[in-house]
Amino acid sequence: MAARILSFLPIPTASSRSSAPVKSMSSLSPPLSHHAVRLRSFLIAIPISVAPSLLFPRPSLRSAASVVSILPTAKPERASAEKLPRWSLRAIKAFGMAELEARKLKYPKTGTEALLMGILVEGTSETAKFLRANGITVFKLREETVKLLGKSDMYFFSPExxxxTEPAQRALDWAVDEKLKSGGDGEITTAHLLLGIWSEKxxxxxxxxxxxxxxxxKASELAKSADKDIVMKYR
Structure with missing residues (x-):
């Protein structure tokens, strides 16, 4: 469609430009190339409300979610396992928030403390609600984290x-193992992730x-509802 629009747009010729009198300094600029003239005409012809979506289409959230259905594992044989249970979308979002929390604190790695904060920052899972009901908030976690691990160098910047960390990776793998042991359908939830963190003494x-x-x-109480992590649905 874009190619057809371009082919019918009028293109100024060299003669028409040379015959026009010079009225301003802008006309003294070098003439645009053949392709530049076509592109400018094309952009002017497109309505403003249409141009952004046409030129810069937004990626599908559904396709983005399918790419990250498996979180990092220290067991490479799992990468190709078709029957491996998937992480819930809430757990995946919590993992992304954990990386962000590690970066906010300028820590070089994402540890179990960051995974905890990620669960609470995501905030909508049954696990996050359980923690808040027991007086555990993200603000308290951050405060206790700084007390235990200290502050990072102000001139240090975490990777994207x-x-x-090794304990954090073991916590993720523990969550997968626990889900496999329990059997049945369903996804690996934030409750499995929290119990994996708790297993790292x-x-x-x-x-x-x-x-x-x-x-x-409290860990035993949470384990009873480990599979009750409502699945988020993208529209």
């Missing part, structure tokens, strides 16, 4: 996607949770 995430009153009893 801070790599996972020496991790910063476990220590922070414990300092805020989370214990094995």
């Amino acid at each position: 996607h801070p790599p996972l 020496e991790s910063a995430g476990h220590k922070i949770l414990a300092s805020l009153g989370f214990d094995d009893e």
Whole structure:
């Protein structure tokens, strides 16, 4: 369609430009190339309301979500496993928020503490609601994280996607293993992720949770509803 519009647009000739009197300094600029003239005419011909969507189409959220159905794993044989359960969209979003939290704190890696913050920043999962109901908020997590790990150098900048620490990676793999053990259909949820963090006894995430009153009893209570993570649907 664009090619047809371009082919019928009038193109100024060299003779018409040379015969016109010079009325301003703008006319002294070098003449546009053949392709530049066509492109300018094309852009002028397109309505303003149509041009942005035509020239810069937005990617489909549905296709973007399908690309990130598997979070990082330390077990490469899982990458090609077709029957491997997928992470819920809320868990995937929580993981993205965890990377962002690590960057905000200028940490070089995404640790279990950042995964915890990611769950609460995402905020809409049953796990996030459970944590808030027990007095655990993202503000308290950030405060306890700085107390435990300290502040990063103000001149340090985290990478765009801070790599996972070993405890954080084990927490993700634990969540997948636990879902496989339980069997049945469904996705790996933020509850599985939180319980994976809790399983890493020496991790910063476990220590922070414990300092805020989370214990094995609450972990058992959360495990009973681990599969109840409402799936987000993109329109």
